[in-house]
Amino acid sequence: MAPELTRRRALATLSAFGVALWTGLAWAGTYLNRAAVLLAGGAREANYLRARVADRELAVIVHRLARARLAAAQEMTVPKEVVLAHPHLLLVLESYEQASEAATRGDAERFITYYQRALDEERTFRAVLKSFGWVLPDSP
Secondary structure (H helix, E strand, O other): OOHHHHHHHHHHHHHHHHHHHHHHHHHHHHHHHHHHHHHHHHHHHHHHHHOOOOOHHHHHHHHHHHHHHHHHHHHOOOOHHHOOOHHHHHHHHHHHHHHHHHHHOOOHHHHHHHHHHHHHHHHHHHHHHHHOOOOOOOOO
């Protein structure tokens, strides 16, 4: 085989690998951005509600937002690079939803239980991402 042909094939292979790598990075990056927005919103609202857990009207609004956030995360496209971390994101958002639902009933003890579960699960989510070499961007 001619050296020029071998060089061209090697260059084409490297180019294809570079494009595939860049595409994977971009795809995981958009997932991380979406996850960061969902987590930041859930944490902000649950933390706000924690100081006002007796306000059932507020709890109803936070619960609606938490349900919508969970539904959005359940429907989002997940790149293969982070597919093993996604269930942890869902568990975080589900815990925030359950916490806010407990607050709508005035059940402060269950609110705190699920609120703490969400915080613990978020740490797990971040650790799993880190084990694959990914880090969530700063909260919006």
